[in-house]
Amino acid sequence: MNAPLDRGADVVTTAARHADDVDRNGRFPIEAVRALKDARLLSLLIPVEFGGGGASLFDVAEICTSLGQRCASTAMIFAMHQIKVSSLVAHGRGSAWHEDFMRRLCDEQLLLGSATTEGGIGGNMRNSICAFERDGATFRIAKEGALISYGAYSDAILVTARRAADAPPSDQQMAVLEKSQYRLERTGGWDALGMRGTCSEGFTFSGEAPVEQIFTHDFAEIASESMLATAHLLWSAVWFGVASDALSRAQSFVRKDARRHPNGPAPGALRLAEATAKLQLMRSNIVEGLKRFAKAQQNEDDLNSMSFAVAMNNIKIGSSQLSIEIINHALLIAGIAGYKNDTPFSVGRHMRDALSAQVMISNDRIFTNLSNMLLAQRIDQRLGE
Amino acid sequence: MLDTIRRLVDEQGRLSKAATAIGDDADLYAAGLTSFAAVQLMLALEETFDVEFPDHMLNRRSFSSISAIAGCLHELKGEEAA
Incomplete structure (x- = not known):
């Protein structure tokens, strides 16, 4: 057994202990996510040069499976976070801001959320209504009706929008916004059949940040x-x-x-x-x-x-x-x-x-x-x- | 050939502007081409030019611009002539 999986085993124990309560009360698995942070597993996929674990997707998948056996909500939160990290690793390299953010993610074990859905797009995340509205060195964004899993508990959120106000719906970009840069207004709850701990609530997401936080890749x-x-x-x-x-x-x-x-x-x-x-x-x-x-x-x-x-x-x-x-x-x-x-x-x-x-x-x-x-x-x- | 491609892009591409206003090398995806519409465009190209796009051409780059599409068609037509 290798080191990340060993550390994962402790988290699995914590997740198992609280799984019933998380499910019954539809609450965020705060203990298990804290354990993931303590075990430095949120930066597992980030290359060693930026301070991460440099692990393969195989290792991450193995931990998803182990967690899934005890608390599916924790497992899914871990999976969704790692999906965002994979985009950061694949497309953030070469961008000073994104590279620095990767280092901070490792240091501070930041939990990444995702705002790729939007009210009115019919569930197709490859379309956006909202747009990045650039004003000099900063941009503004306001997205309505976004379902953001553990949005209220995320430390940063990756959000999609049209490239500009005059761009077609499919011409999208993605940006990283940190908690201090966005506001979330809750518009819908998460009393669901299962995966009750992911707290995938509806929000109006609004924020502003420097344009360098927008990924250069489409x-x-x-x-x-x-x-x-x-x-x-x-x-x-x-x-x-x-x-x-x-x-x-x-x-x-x-x-x-x-x-x-x-x-x-x-x-x-x-x-x-x-x-x-x-x-x-x-x-x-x-x-x-x-x-x-x-x-x-x-x-x-x-x-x-x-x-x-x-x-x-x-x-x-x-x-x-x-x-x-x-x-x-x-x-x-x-x-x-x-x-x-x-x-x-x-x-x-x-x-x-x-x-x-x-x-x-x-x-x-x-x-x-x-x-x-x-x-x-x-x-x-x-x-x- | 480029005029015919432009006509088919207009008919199938569901772009935000007319194909005549799009340069040969301009990014069709930035003009609103979706992967769904790209397949419809490919079918129209196959029908019009009497070719079949092989699997190795079924990627994002092949339909990224009018000249990229023309390049694929030249390659397919060239293979046919050889």
Whole structure:
């Protein structure tokens, strides 16, 4: 086991201790996030030269999975933060302000939030209504109806907007604003079915900052070269953690049952066998995706290719669907003991948390985009490279 | 060829301004081209020029400007002639 994963283990213990309370009260997992900061895991992806952990996305995904097994909200907050960090690392290099911000993120373990959605864009984050309004060396921005996960608890927020007031909706840029530079006016709450600790509330976001805080790379590049892959891979890693814990609980149930009834396996044992095949599919899907991303990062054309976009979108579709199927199997195996909320075999929270997978970026929206891309991109019929 | 590409960009690109007002090397994405519209544009180019865009041309750069599109078409037409 390597060092970041060791440090992750302590955070997992803390997250587990408070997971029920976080879920029941729909509150931010303050203890686990503090533990992430204490373990310096918020800067895990940042290169060593800027003071970070210099870890690979594989290590980050592993921690997402470990946390997902105990507190999906903490895991998802960690994943969403790291998605923002990946954009900072991929597109902030060469910009003095962003490089300095990376150093401060490491020193102060700043938690990054994201304001990429907006009221009136119909859920398509590749469109903006609001714009960066430049005035000399500073800019102003006001975004209405943004759903910002843990927005009230973020130390800085990465926000998208049109390049200028006269730019088309798809010509977007992204900027980093620090807590002292923005104001959040809460316009909606977060009393949700699952992922109750992410506190993904609605806000009107407004702020002003020096123009150097706007990334020089277009948001289109940031979205396709870092966000697309890291979001789908890390979210999937979280859901894998949730699903694998549910199945592990179901296995405990089957083993306990088998000890009591030694004359043949309970009917649930078959379901367990079937579900492990699904879990294996889910793992292969994610691991293959992590490798594909690592390879694409060596080649800018590959990273911006349609085949890469199709692959990453399919990973999200696959793992969101499989996680729910696996947890449902766990429920069928454990029966009432799984349905109840207070047994060692409970999978209710797992199911509620995992149901978010198909609506955080709606699978139907992804299918629509994929079906458009498949008018161009050929089906890959090879088994290997 | 450039005139035909401009006509198709106008018809399929859903840009914020007319293609005649866009230079050969100007960034079509900055003019409002989305990845969705880029696919529609590609289909129209395939139909009009009787070509098929291979997978290695299906990236952001291929549709980034009128001259980039013309470059792809030249390459495809050249392959055909060879």
